[in-house]
Amino acid sequence: MDNIQLLRCEDLSACTISDFIDTPIHIVDNKGIVVFVNHAWVNAYKLEKVEAIGKPIEELMKNQLKYFMSINNKNNLLNNKSEYDYTYYRNYSTKSAATEVLQKKEKVSMVTLSPDQRNVVVTSTPIFDANNEISFVFTFIQDLTKTSELKEKLENEIQKNKALLSKLKYYKENKRDSKLIGDSKSIRDIRSLIPVVAITDASILILGDSGVGKEVVAKEIYSNSERSDKPFVTLNCSAIPESLLESEMFGYEKGAFTGAVKSKEGLFEVANGGTLLLDEIGSMPLQLQPKILRVLQENEFMRVGGTRKIPLDVRIISATNENLLTMVKSGKFRSDLFYRLNVIPIKIPPLKDRIEDIKLLAVEFLDKYNEKYGKNKTLDEKALLALEHHNWPGNVRELKNAIERLVIIGDQNVITSIQVQYITQPNDINNSFENDVIPDEINDEMPLKEAVNAFERKIIYNALKKYKTTYNAAEALKSTQPTIARKAKAYGIIKDWD
Ligand SMILES: Nc1ncnc2c1ncn2[C@@H]1O[C@H](COP(=O)(O)OP(=O)(O)OP(=O)(O)O)[C@@H](O)[C@H]1O
Ligand SMILES: [Mg+2]
Incomplete structure (x- = not known):
């Protein structure tokens, strides 16, 4: 009882505080008699403080410690990869950790089962007096189930982090400033092809179903090219009525036709020096195709109703969701124009x-x-x-x-x-x-x-x-x-x- 007094006097505040900790703690004296248990211990072992204090720890634990295994205390338990694997701990013990400490005079950790069948680690630490004799053994019990829940949470966080890191890596390695998103092989291939073809003036034909990103690719080529500070103009061949298409493309001079009250630039002229996207090229009327081919070969054109030849310096990108080769075979698209436009084909697969x-x-x-x-x-x-x-x-x-x-x-x-x-x-x-x-x-x-x-x-x-x-x-x-x-x-x- 002296020991209890001593502990109460000297460590009152520490013991009171320990009641607020949800880790079970008990302290035994140098004879293995329990001198202190906290609230969490009372809850875990279903014994009131008065039933525990003054009793030998071995007697109290007799029914609780059906099996436990001692761990060589030089192994750091929590760093051990088999920490939840009972078979890993070889030194079987039938004594409580506190009793082992009294015998070995050193810190002991054990894996055991709590009364409610949870995996717990019991760690007992000797407290020495001035003569280097053990005066008390301090024991606390860590719930491995909780630890493993925390570990699971931690792993989830690590997974999330990994996902973020891989996204970051993806952005760094692949996307850079690209607006073309995707990590499939086809998109990666297209992304690496873009800077290579962008610096040339070769005609590019972008193929793919509706909504696959043909325009995105066309704009990427444009912004990677040396013409990126010049205009990017889109001519949607299917959106303009056939009768207006020629004047939309090449412009017209005043009086060229009824209603042409003043002259107007066409889209080729607006795009001059820059890039022209001939979108939905498959809808280009057959009778206009030779004219476009001529303009592209001669690099000059005339406005409708005009006589002046205007020099043309434009990079042509075409796009279509139709099978141009089939159209060529069935006579709906001129093969010479097809080959002129299809210098570099880029096919975007469906999503x-x-x-x-x-x-x-x-x-x-x-x-x-x-x-x-x-x-x-x-x-x-x-x-x-x-x-x-x-x-x-x-x-x-x-x-x-x-x-x-x-x-x-x-x-x-x-x-x-x-x-x-x-x-x-x-x-x-x-x-x-x-x-x-x-x-x-x-x-x-x-x-x-x-x-x-x-x-x-x-x-x-x-x-x-x-x-x-x-x-x-x-x-x-x-x-x-x-x-x-x-x-x-x-x-x-x-x-x-x-
Ligand atoms: N790889 C991609 N990354 C980011 N946005 C994309 C991608 N592909 C398509 N988009 C977006 O999807 C929409 C359709 O793309 P886009 O207009 O380029 O398709 P399209 O192939 O030209 O379609 P259509 O044949 O109908 O003209 C756009 O809003 C575009 O920004
Ligand atoms: Mg488009």
Whole structure:
């Protein structure tokens, strides 16, 4: 009891504080008699302080320590890679750690099971008096389950860090200032080809389905070229009526035709010194093709109705989602122009053939739209998987639009796979949607907000189908046209690409 007095007097504050620590602690004297236990110990061993204090630790532990194994205390337990592996610790012991300390006169650690079957490490440390004799043994018990939970958390953090680091590495190594995002082999190949071809003036033909990023590649070539401080002009061959195409391309002089009240530059002239993108080149009318070929070969042209030859210094990039070679074979595209344009072909594969790019693109677009709409949304693992499983007929453009909608709809910060499936389902207004108002995807486990969104989408869909315009639908739903238009776009009912 003297020892208890001594401990209480000298270490009162330390012992009181130790009651607030959730690590079980006990102290025995040099005879192995318990002189102190904290609250956490009482809770763990289901013994009141009065039942423990004054009793030999061996007696108390008899029932608790069915098996434990002593660890050579020179091994640093927590640095040991087999720290949770019982078989690793060879020296079997039937004594408590405190008793071992009294015998060995040195610090001892043991792995054992707590009464509630948790893996614990018991560490006992001798406290020596002035004569170098043990006066007390201080023991604390660390919960390895908690440690392993922390370890798991730490590992998660490390994983996240790794993902961030690899993203950073990717940005450093591949992306640099490139706007062409993707880490698939095809995109990496294109990215490394761009600076090589950019410095030449060779004609480039970019091939690929709609929305794969042909224009992005064309602009990358332009900005990597020495013409980057000169104009970049796009001529969309399919967007201009055939009758106007020639004057749009080459310009016209005053009086060249009815309505030509003053002369006007064409797009070739605007692009002079810079780069001209002949977009949708497959739509170039057959009768204009020889004229373009001549201009490109002679490097000069005349405005419609003009007589003056204008020297031309322009880098030509063409793009198409059509198979030009098939068109050449069927006589719809001139082979001489094809070979003139196709000096360096660059083929961009559809997004479904480069799934590795989906995550990077999705994260990039998420950042962009989070910023645009002042949100802070993230995609959970399953949502990313759902994005990767969709086959993206509209390619990157469709993905970009889908992410924009996912950012707009729903209040939750985490975008779920249900939302992804919902946004990527076929949603053409002319599809045969049933006319009832209960959406198919509604189920009992759906969060309320998502169910409400599904209903809202269905109601707007039905109204648009019935009333045809957003104005009429808004009137019928007692809403406003901008609201209906915005929601219809967000829910993907109305496709509004780019
Ligand atoms: N690799 C990419 N990295 C970043 N954004 C991309 C990428 N590919 C496409 N995009 C984006 O997707 C959208 C469509 O791309 P783009 O206009 O270049 O496609 P396209 O192949 O020219 O389509 P179309 O055949 O319809 O003209 C754009 O908003 C573009 O910024
Ligand atoms: Mg394009």
